[in-house]
Amino acid sequence: xxxxxxxxxxxxIALHSQAWDFTSxxxxxxxxxxxxxxVAQAQEGTQSVYEGVQLIPEQVYFDxxxxxxxxxxxxxxxxxxxxxxxxxxxxTTIGQEAFAGCDLLTxxxxxxxxxxxxPRLLAGTAISSVAIPEGVTLVGEGAFHECxxxxxxxxxxxxxxxxxxxxxDCFNLFEIYCAAPQxxxxxxxxxxxxxxxxxxxxxxxxxxxxxxxxxVWGNSDTFSLWTNDDINLDRPSLxxxxxxxxxxxxxxxxxxxxxxxxxxxxLMALTAADHYYFTTPQVExxxxxxxxxxxxxxxxxxxCNLAPAxxxxxxxxxxxxxxxxxxxxxxxxxxxDNNGTWTSVYDGSGRLxxxxxxxxxxxxxxxxxxxxxxxxxxxxxxVRL
Numbered sequence: 001x002x003x004x005x006x007x008x009x010x011x012x013i014a015l016h017s018q019a020w021d022f023t024s025x026x027x028x029x030x031x032x033x034x035x036x037x038x039v040a041q042a043q044e045g046t047q048s049v050y051e052g053v054q055l056i057p058e059q060v061y062f063d064x065x066x067x068x069x070x071x072x073x074x075x076x077x078x079x080x081x082x083x084x085x086x087x088x089x090x091x092t093t094i095g096q097e098a099f100a101g102c103d104l105l106t107x108x109x110x111x112x113x114x115x116x117x118x119p120r121l122l123a124g125t126a127i128s129s130v131a132i133p134e135g136v137t138l139v140g141e142g143a144f145h146e147c148x149x150x151x152x153x154x155x156x157x158x159x160x161x162x163x164x165x166x167x168x169d170c171f172n173l174f175e176i177y178c179a180a181p182q183x184x185x186x187x188x189x190x191x192x193x194x195x196x197x198x199x200x201x202x203x204x205x206x207x208x209x210x211x212x213x214x215x216v217w218g219n220s221d222t223f224s225l226w227t228n229d230d231i232n233l234d235r236p237s238l239x240x241x242x243x244x245x246x247x248x249x250x251x252x253x254x255x256x257x258x259x260x261x262x263x264x265x266x267l268m269a270l271t272a273a274d275h276y277y278f279t280t281p282q283v284e285x286x287x288x289x290x291x292x293x294x295x296x297x298x299x300x301x302x303x304c305n306l307a308p309a310x311x312x313x314x315x316x317x318x319x320x321x322x323x324x325x326x327x328x329x330x331x332x333x334x335x336x337d338n339n340g341t342w343t344s345v346y347d348g349s350g351r352l353x354x355x356x357x358x359x360x361x362x363x364x365x366x367x368x369x370x371x372x373x374x375x376x377x378x379x380x381x382x383v384r385l
Contacts, residue, residue, distance in 0.1 A: 022062045025356075029060060030073060038071035038095075041078065048080030055247065055277050058088040061354045063365035072098050086277050087111045089268070094118055096140075099125055106149075107273035117143045119163065131257040131272035131294065134158050134179075139166045141187075148172060154257045154272060154294045155179065157203075164188030167195075175199040176223075177257075177293040181207050183214040192222045201226045203295050233291040233298040240304070246341065246357045248278045248306055252289070259297060261288040270294075279357070281306050282342065282377070323376045327383035331364040334376060344375040 020028040020040040028042035028049075039056060042049045054077070060067050069088060074095035077085070082102050086109045087094070097120045099105055105125040110117075112133050119140035122130070129152035132139065136156055141163035144150055150170045157179040164187045167173060173195055178184070181203055192198070200223040202211050208227050211217040218225075239251040252258050252274060260269040260276060263286050269276060270292070278287070285306045291298040323336035334343065345354035345363060348371045354363055366372065366385055374381050 024060045024062060025057065027056065027060070029062070029067070029069075031067070032071060035065065035067050036070040037067040038073045038093075039069065039076050040073050041076050048077060050077050051081035051083075053084045053277075054082050055086045056088055056091070057356075058090045059356065061356050061363075064353055064367065066352075066355065071095070074098065075100070077102055084273065084275065085109070086271075086273070089113055094121060096120060097123070101125075107275070109269060109271040109273050109276065112267065112270060116140060119143065120145060122147060128152070129255060129257075129272040130154070131270050132156055132159070133270050134294070137161065139163055141165055142168070144170055146170075151175070152255055152272065153177070154292075155184070156294055157181065159184045162186045162191060165190050167191045168193065171195060173198055175201065177201045177295060178211075179203060179294040181210070183211045183217045186216040192216070192219075196222055198223050199226055200224065201228060201231060201293065201295070203228055228293070228295045231293060231296075233293065233296075233300075238289065238302055238304055240306075242280055242307075243277075246280050248280045250276050250278065250289070250304060252276060256291050257293060259290050259292045261290075261301075263287060278306055280308065282308055284308065322379040325374050325376070325381045325383060327372070327385050330366075330368060330385065331362045332366065332372065332374060332383060332385070333362045334374070341377045343377075346373045346375075347371070348373070 021031045022029055028040045029037040030040045032038045056069060058069060060069060068090050070090055071093040072091060072095055075097045077099045078097055079101035081104055083104050084107050089111045091111045092113050092115055096118045100120045100123040102125050105127060107127060110133055114133055114136055116136055116138040117132060117140050120142040123142050123145040125147055126149045127147055128149050131154040134156040135158050137158055137160045139162045142165045144167050145165050146169045149172060151172050151174040153176045155178040159180045162184050168190045176198060202208055204227055208225055211225060241249050243249055257272040259267055262268045287304045288301050289304050290301040323334050326333045342357055346352055353366055368385050371384050374383060
């Protein structure tokens with residue numbers, strides 16, 4: 001029998017002939033709708049170009065238009081060398097095998113409005129814990145197949161179905177928090193085959209009785225059933241570090257999920273990753289972080305203060321920095337120490353053409369014969385193309 005991974009690899013090579021529509025900031029995109037794009041698969045030969053930490057943006061600019069990043073295509077990061085992935089809430093669809101075979105991938109933050117966990121989404125990765133957001137009703141076939149390092153899973157109250165082989169060969173699976181009041185249907189007979197001693201934590205005594213009556217969840221050889229009353233929630237560590245490229249990383253700790261709220265108290269992320277990455281603000285901003293297991297949230301909500309990138313005494317004494325902006329050959333070139341600085345381009349009548357943290361040294365595709373106002377951080381300059 002031909003190995004399923006070999007078939008997937010052949011499929012990946014075949015798909016390489018379908019070129020992406022454009023690139024920006026290290027990502028490859030397909031235009032999939034009116035002002036919407038999907039992160040696409042990109043390869044050099046048979047090797048994916050994606051590697052390391054991947055922080056997918058909410059919006060991307062191309063050819064005079066801002067696009068919302070609304071999806072991740074099938075096999076987009078297949079067998080790549082990515083290590084951490086953070087997906088914005090603008091993404092509602094993630095394709096099949098999008099991260100399958102990424103054997104260096106240790107953590108992922110899924111978007112809040114994800115419609116389902118697609119088949120083989122994270123199969124063969126090295127993730128250790130994962131939180132599936134509320135609203136997801138299906139964990140697809142083989143979604144976490146052969147995730148040998150996976151030990152903690154957080155399942156939402158909305159979950160109805162666990163597909164065939166979703167947790168097959170997850171031999172280190174240690175605990176599952178399931179907020180669903182009724183046991184989700186488990187398809188097939190291989191999900192928890194040869195795996196035992198899994199702590200299953202459910203909301204309350206009523207739920208516990210329902211799970212005990214399930215052929216799968218009530219199997220005492222596989223699960224030890226607990227109610228949420230027996231659980232204590234950990235505190236996040238909240239160690240912060242400002243990184244190059246306009247990001248601030250907050251260390252959260254392990255073995256727990258976390259709700260992250262913005263300065264107005266709105267939920268902005270759910271993650272079981274060890275780190276969460278914020279866009280470094282231009283003014284001091286506060287958010288809040290609370291441990292959760294999707295059944296309950298810790299009362300110990302910690303404030304997280306996000307400060308702009310630090311300015312040294314030498315910088316304060318020196319002449320105020322500003323970039324060099326040149327319009328030439330149909331493009332606007334921006335040079336200087338501006339990596340990650342928010343950049344906006346308006347025409348003379350105030351129409352916004354571009355807005356993004358600057359990661360590249362030029363902006364092209366703008367209509368010619370016009371005057372543009374360029375704003376890089378708090379620096380403003382007028383140019384003519």
